[in-house]
Amino acid sequence: MDQRALVERARQGDHDAFAALVDASLARLDAAARLIVRDPELARDAVQDGLIRAWRDLPGLRDPERFDAWLRRLVVNACLDLLRRRHRRVREVELNPLHIPSAPDQSSALADREEVDQALKRLDPNHRAVVALHYLLGMPLHEVAASLRIPIGTAKSRLHYALSALRVNVDVEPSPAPSPVPRGTVA
């Protein structure tokens, strides 16, 4: 059954159809959430928040073709909301280690991945969200901007900054330093 039909059925309250939709996207949404929030338990909470909200509000989705983009937006916003809430009211300060696959690989490639992971940790969650949406979930930048409620220019500048920061950490060959980015600059 195609996705449009599954969405239509889920919108009518069909739990099996919703389960099929969840199965098709859960692993990748969980990966995106872990990239953004940097904590498996928090990621689990964010993905559950997003998916339960999706189930509850499915009858309001006007265009079934937009289901994927809508679902990604719900989960990523759940990640950012959760981080903002935690940022204001701290409960736990220890971050759990990330899942890193143990499959054999060349040591240099593994080192690259670990360096990317460390570089991602240094990024602000808003920048990680842009990276997750664009590179892990494959959303075009205009949809990234719409999902995060930011102008397309801001999405581009965040991606540029994130890529510059990541590239510096994994380039074998010398590369230019990241472009200076204004902090608290006058709008």
Place this chain on the structure above:
Amino acid sequence: MTSLPRFERNLPGILEDLYLGPSPDYRDDLLATARRTRQRPAWSFPERWIPVDIANRLAFAPRYPARLFAVALLVLALVAAGLLWYAGTHPPIKPALPFGPARNGAVVYALGGDIYVGDSATGNSRRIVSGTEFDRYPRVSPDGTHVAFLRTSAASTEDKFDLVVAAIDGSSTRILDTAKLSESDPISWAPDGSYLLVDVGSDTYRVEIDGSAPHRVAFETRIQDGAFQAPSGAQVLYESLMGARALGVMHPDGSGAHLIYTIPFAEQADNCDFGTVAWSPDGSRIAFMRRPAGTPDQCRIFVMNADGTGAHQLTTDTDVLVETDLRWSPDGTQIAFDRWNNTIGNWLVQPIGVVSANGGATRSLGPTPVSDGAAFEWSPDGTSIISAPATVLQWPPSTSMPEAPPVIIDVATGASHEAAWTLSSWPSWQRVGE
């Protein structure tokens, strides 16, 4: 080929290697939760049956039936008469100075989607803003004359709110255009109460209470309640959200921005750094949260000078602690905060802690709150703290504890008593002029 396209080409694969695994083990729990969750009926989404632009226009479409006019005129006449009576029996409240101690006014709070004022001394309370909408998170202006709060439609559980401002008696309610705020977007009143700084996404906007169009003053910044520096409010404290993890100051129009304090990368803690930051009431110091170097489990309060120098940990307690939600006393001599202790391996909530602003050991104040901690505020005269279980802050509202009576704690003696009313928001205590 340059390194940039190669890196970009490889990045999706690297990210998949790093983060993409088998289907998570909580899939069944999630689907079970969905089975217990009722879907919203389609008719409750107006945009499903009316085009959004028309729906929005309809929401504001004026109607002028004669009967309504007559009723409105009658109501206006009654209100005018009431106002004349009220003015004759109640002398006007003198606005407070924006910083330092003030006389205690009413406690403003939300309950069940309406805004109330309560008297901590008499136990009396009354509703000042009501209606079909759901109002929450009221914050009184520093001069005590206005209250800002968040509003959403009654059926909505979305984390998107209008910012509304009203006179302290609930009159002159006005929705301010912010393109919707999150429940966790910080709001900070200007000292003179004429505008607010709010964070929308990761940008800071200035929103005038006269309803004129808001404008962005800074981007990739975060401000918090208490961002304005005494005595003039000429400088605003902000957290930079781009590049280094740092605090900076800027003028309220966004000009003159510069960083004053940076946390080195090796000492950063995502869920701690700058969770709360606030100027002291005299503007000479800044208190903030950060992880002490070499203590991965902890999150503590630090204090530094206004120019970012002299940063040092405030409390000398040697336990493994998380200290958060710091609040300066109005006279600037003490700091109160929420705290959790993990010395025995589990995080255990502690009573509100109070410590001298010059540092030292923490004194516990009042009863131990629920595990979520306390949502508390100093009284303007600095003699009391009003504290509510933080569980009532949840959005969508908690099903187990949507409201609770606040506790009034005498700071000098630690004695406490429950207020006669319940609330479902962080309390905000009105400041009144001498």
